[in-house]
Amino acid sequence: MPIRKATPHVNQDEPLIFERSSSGRHGYDLPRLDVPAANLEGALGSENIRPEIDEFPEVSEVDVIRHFTRLSTWNHSIDTGMYPLGSCTMKYNPRINERVARLEGIAGTHPLMPESMVQGNLEILKTIGDFLAEITGMDAVSLQPPAGASGELTGVMMIRALLFNRGNSRKRILIPDSAHGTNPASAAIAGYSVETLKSDEHGCVSLEALDRAMSDEVAALMLTNPNTLGIFEPEIASITELVHARGGLVYMDGANLNALMGLTRPGDFGIDVLHMNLHKTFSTPHGGGGPGAGPVAVKKVLEPFLPLPIVEVNSTGRYYFNYDRPLSIGKVKAYYGNFGTIVRALCYILANGAEGLKEASSVAILNANYIKHKLRGVYDLPYDEPVLHEVVFSNKKQAMHHITVMDIAKRLMDYGFHPPTVAFPLIVPGALMIEPTESESREELDLFIDAMKSIAEEAENNPDLLLHSPYTTRVKRLDEVQAARHPILRWRPKSSESI
Amino acid sequence: MPIRKATPHVNQDEPLIFERSSSGRHGYDLPRLDVPAANLEGALGSENIRPEIDEFPEVSEVDVIRHFTRLSTWNHSIDTGMYPLGSCTMKYNPRINERVARLEGIAGTHPLMPESMVQGNLEILKTIGDFLAEITGMDAVSLQPPAGASGELTGVMMIRALLFNRGNSRKRILIPDSAHGTNPASAAIAGYSVETLKSDEHGCVSLEALDRAMSDEVAALMLTNPNTLGIFEPEIASITELVHARGGLVYMDGANLNALMGLTRPGDFGIDVLHMNLHKTFSTPHGGGGPGAGPVAVKKVLEPFLPLPIVEVNSTGRYYFNYDRPLSIGKVKAYYGNFGTIVRALCYILANGAEGLKEASSVAILNANYIKHKLRGVYDLPYDEPVLHEVVFSNKKQAMHHITVMDIAKRLMDYGFHPPTVAFPLIVPGALMIEPTESESREELDLFIDAMKSIAEEAENNPDLLLHSPYTTRVKRLDEVQAARHPILRWRPKSSESI
Amino acid sequence: MRYIPNSAHDQRQMLIEMGLQSIEDLLEGIPQKVRLNRLLALPRPLSEPELLEMFKELEGKNARGLLSFLGAGVNQHFIPSVIESLVSRAEFLTSYTPYQAEISQGTLQAIFEFQTFMCQLTGMEVSNASMYDGSTALAESILMAARISQRNRFLLAETVHPEYRRVVNTYLHHQNLKVQPLGYQQDGTLDLKELDRCLAKDVGAVMIQSPNFLGNLESVEKVATLAHERGSLLIVNLAEALALGIVKSPGSAGADMVCGEAQSLGVPPSFGGPHVGFLASREKFVRNLPGRLVGQTVDSEGRRGFVLTLSTREQHIRREKATSNICTNQSLFALMATIYCSLLGKKGIREVALQNIAKTQYALRELRKLARLRVLFEGPRFNEFVLQLPQPLGSISKRFSNEGVVPGLDLERYFPALSNSLLVSVTETRSKADIDKLVQIFSTL
């Protein structure tokens, strides 16, 4: 099949900003100093003064604009095309979110202003907290964690604090083998050892395995629902019941909440604590790797342990921060969370309302299943179960022609697509994890499906073609091995090239 | 030489927005109607109601963002690289200009608000008017003309009004053959017949020819200085003297003002009226073909004829519009001009101050002469005179290999550059008119020079290569002849393809 | 200067390569006697924070937070956020006129889409790539009609926006073309009898605006019929393009050319500009159209692409014989209108129009309840109307400004006969509460 989605086009080269430097250029002016220049030695002490930072660049405003504009054109992005990274929920980031988050009276506020001067901000925090509690069916929310992994850490710490408070000190956390790497990493930082729970042949938590593993050494089960295969845990009610019956708690990684909004609520199927990724489900932009926001929602029993402070409102309608919470785990980030991101997410929820959120999840599910339907038979489906918002194929058929998932991923670039998540979840050898989200139109999905089919054909008939792809990107396949073997992690002036 | 500036990169295809339409999609919601829906027939009369506009697209917000974002990536722009279109002054457009022009209390103001409510806007108009008068050495300014051509028309109309007012009705305007096409076109709309003045062998106005042509039928001489070859008219003082002595006026096309700021002033060399292009000299963005702003500056004698209204300030510091000007030519545009563009230009002048403007012109001149110096001998210099901010080569050497300026232009695209202006001025067969502006760095100029040299080599050694260029753009050379022969000027639904 | 990459050091290097001492050496072309031997008298250069502060101060000198019912051709409509975000893309913002098609396809395709939208809205067959604004679009349409008709008298309804009429008069004054005004009848629309009387054989075109300046819809079909009977063209102008979301297109009502102002389609008021004019016509007139045109074509491999076309109409080729002198137009703002139309789409453009009507009708209903006010010129209308007060407006303006309300435009400025009258615009951006507030103030006068 011909490539119908992309055509190469001339694109500007650009060196490092440091390589653009030329003596005497400058890009910014300050207002004239309107007070006497300081006696520097007096103010700092001569031993504390550094010389000019020689390696800092000297460039003009024009150079800076050109430099970063050119760099930007080397990126694929949601605004340029489909970005079906599984587990990442690369949905459209509405422009109105950006606009309200930049309102000067919001973006310009200092976190340590007297509460009376930031009532609007406090109302924002309280409002979205309440909304997230309703969406998840939980009782209370902390907005402090700045990303999903931080939310996990916060949640697990709260579990630990609760259990300690109850006088028991269980030592382990159960985590399915399909989980995201942040789950075990967060559990470990929270002081737990991790026990991996093998998924059953359907890719789900096995009640039996859980039953066996669920000792009184186990503090919690940490699961993802729908799991990383996109499958809603069919036994979720029995799972949470069992864990609770044995004195454990259930943590849910809410990264996949985009499958559930308005359809089912974690709080209603026995979850004690979960985090959300506002930068996934709630449309805040990823920014090439953050910032995010990972609010944590809990049941009543965990509420006393939420990070400090929480926002409350008194009977006169006045909002305030409550720091008087002796059981709190403390703070997981300075101040109150990634406020700017939270504002965007609130704007998204308000734009959607209950109907919109339900539609978002429904169409996300439809889109994923449409892809599944169309690519069934073309790519191997290692777990052929009903899926919700994402679907995981494997390269099993293509592997016979010595084609790796990486080859498929790279070739997709020539077709104008960002590749799916590859090599995750770990329980699928050669995983191709596809999450289209509700933001893709039928036409874009069809183009993607065609591209995937075409690549499958190429894998069979012309596997060499794939091995050397991509062909149309401005750099060809990059050598990751060399990067790791001989790490060059920063620029150095020519004279002193080393690390 | 290898291409060192650009590399092709994968780029998204995109149909027309109409071809993206799918039934039931929508991209915008209005607030709920909070008053009763109107009785449409009653309000409009049934004969005035149209059916739904069937051919309007139905697309979502995502579709719109993707559509126009993709389209944008097909454009070359100042922010991506050098844009050396002669006569166009494609300089850097500072971001702070955009920011101040968007301040809600400025961009949101209605032109018919009571003057007391828009004192800030009036101050802006008065301030920039005064600055432009100082920069040009003139006595008064109208900011109303929305572009250069409109400024020309305004200026010529004022000349005509003055002469009529004096009781004489001269019928002709003299325009050098090197002038921009808008000059004769504007003169014609203002009711004048145009007499072309042949340039001398140096590309300049010939005093003798002028002397011969300058009869009492001639209302004005309309010249460009520096002219379109980048040459400052060496006899400018004698030229303006001669015209004045014969009862005519001198109009100056100020499109090339970027060569003069702080170095010399039209008002000081005898110009009676000129327009400026704020979208050239004063850094306001071109926007793919406008908006611009073409203020007109005049000497005292023409002041009574300026368009209505002008801004004045009374003794208490109150700004007001003066409409009480019986000799005015009237209005050339509704309201006061392209105010948003004017705000940006004011911001630019304030950022630069006298020093900055002078530096801008000086470096623009340096950059142009650097190119001239480096490409001398590589391309033919039809008029080898001292030039200021731009230089005009020709393809004379390359024409021997049957290479047109169009071939050179197209090939430059592969090298990552926007081509210079080609085929203008008309007095140079195969003109390549290069205006780098002060916004280009030495490095960018060197890359351009290398590219031009490389193309000259290709023209000699491999002319075929040029004939089929560009190779790296997403569409190859486009058929302009077919476009004009069978004009398709709008999209039509498949069923009704015609014009 | 921070906007100039080449530092003093770079400049020296370049001069050395050129064998020169200083930039002065390059200025020899400027005769000494006309050189400026002082610095320009301008304020000292300002840094960015200073600029921002200064413009915020200027902004502060304008009144803020007003509730305004001003329309009169600069219309207050919702502007979707995506517009700002998309037109800020450097590739649109900082590119020139798309002379070099292969690296300007983004702008070219967008203009082609603009042309299409304008045709769809107006019911015309071809549209240009934009004019400066609604006023110059009207003036140019008359010059175009003069070329087509080879006649030199033109009838211009007095109900056309007075600023536009002034611009027309300026343009035509110097062309030896005569513009004759046509009055309006009691219902605020063109006096058809007067039209009938004036429509002689030498009339090149009749120009009306609909909705007209007083808010009323003209009887376009009737005017068309009359004009065509006498071999005259009909030009319909719009100062409120959004009306076309619901009002019968001028094309289908018989207009030969439709021009106007598309500011309503996503462009902020900005104190009167930049806005975006348009000029559309029947296909047969295309070679007389002024301004840029984008056409579809193919590349050497047969792929669709777009180019500037039919440029023999334009000044850079035809010079004084061109259809117009227009060169730089309002491309970026045409793009704003294009994005607006795309986003609103088939349903949205109609719905927003309907909301304008509903709000206006609601305001009318409430205002009519006030005995001392009179709504002039009853008849079909979109979102504007004229309100007559018993007392001079000067006497009540204080009351309104105290409340932060601008109730409309004092018409006396443009129509001396219409004293004590306000032109009131009620768009979809006015809430019921806004309208009620206006009514409430009127009720207590």
Added chain:
Amino acid sequence: MRYIPNSAHDQRQMLIEMGLQSIEDLLEGIPQKVRLNRLLALPRPLSEPELLEMFKELEGKNARGLLSFLGAGVNQHFIPSVIESLVSRAEFLTSYTPYQAEISQGTLQAIFEFQTFMCQLTGMEVSNASMYDGSTALAESILMAARISQRNRFLLAETVHPEYRRVVNTYLHHQNLKVQPLGYQQDGTLDLKELDRCLAKDVGAVMIQSPNFLGNLESVEKVATLAHERGSLLIVNLAEALALGIVKSPGSAGADMVCGEAQSLGVPPSFGGPHVGFLASREKFVRNLPGRLVGQTVDSEGRRGFVLTLSTREQHIRREKATSNICTNQSLFALMATIYCSLLGKKGIREVALQNIAKTQYALRELRKLARLRVLFEGPRFNEFVLQLPQPLGSISKRFSNEGVVPGLDLERYFPALSNSLLVSVTETRSKADIDKLVQIFSTL
């Protein structure tokens, strides 16, 4: 919903192709008994104009137009306009973590530049691609030090930002790592005697902040010498990265790791986040660094390119053995800092630092003239200081808020011992007039 391209019509078509009746058919995986059988209790969907109005209303509930001397780790500095404009480029804003290098070179190269800038500023050899903020960067640096040193006691100066200390305590509490606070001496810097006493063999690292929370520069070199003598690492944190424009780099003063908050470099306060943390260290520790790293490499044709590298440190490979759980970080805000450093450049970064010092010294000079005020902790400082008042702050806060002035941070909140004391930040954004106003209010108390 306007954000969802597939309309009901499209959805139907897709379902038909899949042989299904409705989306319900796809939900069978969710057991009926846990299905939500009502709509979520949320406000009705809002249109864009309504959203804008609502957030402007919320904005209106915050105080506006204040003159503030708050710093305390969230610093008010000029933010060049180009930053906003460049980070709004969709290709930066709406892309994911650059896992697929060939179509993410923009982000990758920018992060490589960020890493370089952080090394240059701190005097370190490697830096990661960003941390959440200054507080978690500090906590992570201690976990890193624990891995390197295999020790479990850590000394944390009390003059480190109290919010950071709280975060450190939270992180370390669950790790069986002990954090011991170190007091400060009369000059507001770390009590070196106490440090000497506490620095036993089991101390993995000493953590200080410089400039510290009270505004004073710590004696980094002395602390480094002491720490190194005992085989302990020195971690220096910064809550005011701009100080590094003029203050000796911690690296050159002997720090082993430098972490902190780069909000000062072009990032707005935004009520405390998103900001951008950084963590840099000596090269030999690189395999213990948490977070993402970008490295330089070549493509199959030998061209330079950038990739995420050394990812065996990270959780997606090493899971519970990873150096950290961090995944999504603060990439876009690291880009803001990168643009800031690029634009300010060699001269600018120094000049802005010098202006901070000049403004602060001016304020100090003027305030010292007021007999009733006392400047605590005299010594080398950058742009903050502590002012002690004779009366409780509560009694005067009204006076300041009436004038729209926030004079600084009431330290009692964090340092109960420092009653009646304000932490005052005077940056380059404060004009002489601003400072004079502050002084004037103090003088009339």
